[in-house]
Amino acid sequence: MADLDATFSSFAAERGLEPVPGLALGALTPLLVESKHCQVSPAARGRLAGEVDGIVGHLAYTRNRAFRFNVALVEVPASTALVPRLFCIRSGRSTRDDEFYGFEARHSKLWTESTGLNQRFVISVSPFQDPNWMRQLFSPALIDYLATKPPADFSFELAYGALLGSVEDDDPGADGLAALCEATAHVATRIARECEE
Amino acid sequence: MQINRTGVGLIALFALLGLAMCLGPALLGADAETSLIVGSTGAIFVLVAGGLAWYARHARAKAARQDWIFENGIKGSATILEVGNSHTTVNEMPLIKLRIDLDIPGVGHTEVTRREVMPVFTANRMSEGLVLPAYANPENPAEFVLVW
Numbered sequence: 504m505a506d507l508d509a510t511f512s513s514f515a516a517e518r519g520l521e522p523v524p525g526l527a528l529g530a531l532t533p534l535l536v537e538s539k540h541c542q543v544s545p546a547a548r549g550r551l552a553g554e555v556d557g558i559v560g561h562l563a564y565t566r567n568r569a570f571r572f573n574v575a576l577v578e579v580p581a582s583t584a585l586v587p588r589l590f591c592i593r594s595g596r597s598t599r600d601d602e603f604y605g606f607e608a609r610h611s612k613l614w615t616e617s618t619g620l621n622q623r624f625v626i627s628v629s630p631f632q633d634p635n636w637m638r639q640l641f642s643p644a645l646i647d648y649l650a651t652k653p654p655a656d657f658s659f660e661l662a663y664g665a666l667l668g669s670v671e672d673d674d675p676g677a678d679g680l681a682a683l684c685e686a687t688a689h690v691a692t693r694i695a696r697e698c699e700e
Numbered sequence: 701m702q703i704n705r706t707g708v709g710l711i712a713l714f715a716l717l718g719l720a721m722c723l724g725p726a727l728l729g730a731d732a733e734t735s736l737i738v739g740s741t742g743a744i745f746v747l748v749a750g751g752l753a754w755y756a757r758h759a760r761a762k763a764a765r766q767d768w769i770f771e772n773g774i775k776g777s778a779t780i781l782e783v784g785n786s787h788t789t790v791n792e793m794p795l796i797k798l799r800i801d802l803d804i805p806g807v808g809h810t811e812v813t814r815r816e817v818m819p820v821f822t823a824n825r826m827s828e829g830l831v832l833p834a835y836a837n838p839e840n841p842a843e844f845v846l847v848w
Contacts, residue, residue, distance in 0.1 A: 529824065536820045584833075587848060588822075604791035605707025605752065608819050609763060630763075631770045631835070631847045663825045 507561055507674050511545040514559075514677040518684075520549035526558060528576055531665040533590070535574075537598050538564035543574060551575055552681075552688035559684055562669075567600040572669045573680060575687040580664040581698035585636060588629035589661040589694075591649065594622065596658060596671065615641055619650035624658070640697045645690075653686035654679060666691050701790075701817060702763060703756040711752045718745030766845045773835035776804035778846055780830045785823075786815070794823045800846070802834060807841040814846060822848055 515522040525544030528535055535541045543560025551557045557577035564570055582589075588610065613626040620626070628637065656670045668687030672679060721742025725735035784797035795817050802810045818826070826848075837843040 530821050531824070532821055533819065602792075603706045605703060605710045606701045606755070606759070606791055607704050608793065608817070608822070609702045609759075629847070630766070631833075631845065662821050 508545050510674055510676055510680065511547055511559075511561070514680045515547035515549075517677060518547075518549070518551075518681075520547035520551075520559070522547045526560060528558065528560075531576070532660040532662045532667045534562070534572065534598055534660055534667060534669055537566060537570070538562055551577065551684035553692060555688035555691050557684075557687070557691075559680060566598075566602075570598060570600075570671070571673050572671050573675050573683055574667055574669045575684050577666050577668075577687060577691045578664055579661065579666050579691050579694050579698070582661055582666075582694050583664045585698050586628060586632060586640070586661065586694075587663055589626075590628075590659075591624050591626045591690075592658045592660075593656050594625055596656070613637060613641070615646060617646045617650060620646050623650055636697075639700075640694065645693050648689060648693075652689075654682045657683065657686050659687065659690055661694065666694065701759050703759065707752065707756060711749050711756070714745045714749035714752070718742040718747075718749060721745065769837050769843065769845045770835050772838065773845065774804050774806065774838050774841070776802065776807075776834050776836060776844075778802050778832045778834040778844075780826060780828055780832070781811070782828060783826045790817045793817050793819050796823050796826060798826065798846075800834075802836070802844060804834070804836045804841050804844070807836065810841070812842075812844075816846065816848065818848065 512522055523546050525542055526546045527540060527542045529541050530536045543562050546558055546560030548558045549556060551559060555577050557575055559575045562572045562574050609630050610627040611630050611632065613628050615621060654670050656672065657668060659666060659668045666687065668683055668690065670679065670683050675683065719742065722739045725738045779801040780798055781801055782799035786795040786797055788795040795815060798814045798816065800812050800814055802812050833847040835845045
């Protein structure tokens, strides 16, 4: 834990972020809901990358076994009206190890022509989405970016304007946090731009 | 709600195990009392599998109907007037009671109530004044899909 605190402190200092011991983010996305108190600790807030502000923190919880994620949370408020829920989760990732339910809230699996993207991620959206808009969002440039550039375990959840990028790692180091923030900011910028159009 | 792979697996497990328990003792030559006890338990398992399969089929039919309304319906808006928690959960998801002002072009405003099982992160976002898209059946505007 001391190493993790040091990682976040040095990362915050490097990037000019405000370090905070812990923050309760609220039940904004499915991953945050897994953790009872939705709390990240340690954490830092400020400009994550580019023009994107947000919070980066360490999310740890136990559901039969310990799960440790590093997450970056940014807001894309305009997305709520266009794509309320969009989940792009690394294939094979599990976020719980105790209870599995046979029925879940309805969602649609998003189909893309990219083999690389389909191998790496499971992408789902809320039902009743405009397919043309989704095709524009998942442009060849975004597909290529997601399939090749982000950290290996990177996943993101967009739910009602809250975008949570995450990687599962005990201590990713300052470089790992930087890569997480860059990837989350890139996705946030792309979604925000498409919402404006 | 929709069934997932875990659900399919559970139905298959209950059905196969139930059938094995119903038929196994008799096939293996167990005495009548053992066959009755194990067979009764097996029958319950088969009933559970049947119930889950019925629910999955019902959910699929409902989803198909909603898809039809989405594709053929009139797009309007739904303003949430009141959010009530029923304090009931289904698979860790709360059952939320919504009082809604439904505004469908050509039909006008209608106040309706809707009960929806929602994930926690969705239920948290439901608040008074929130405007959500809605699609109404053109033949029966009272039948509508709330997009959340």
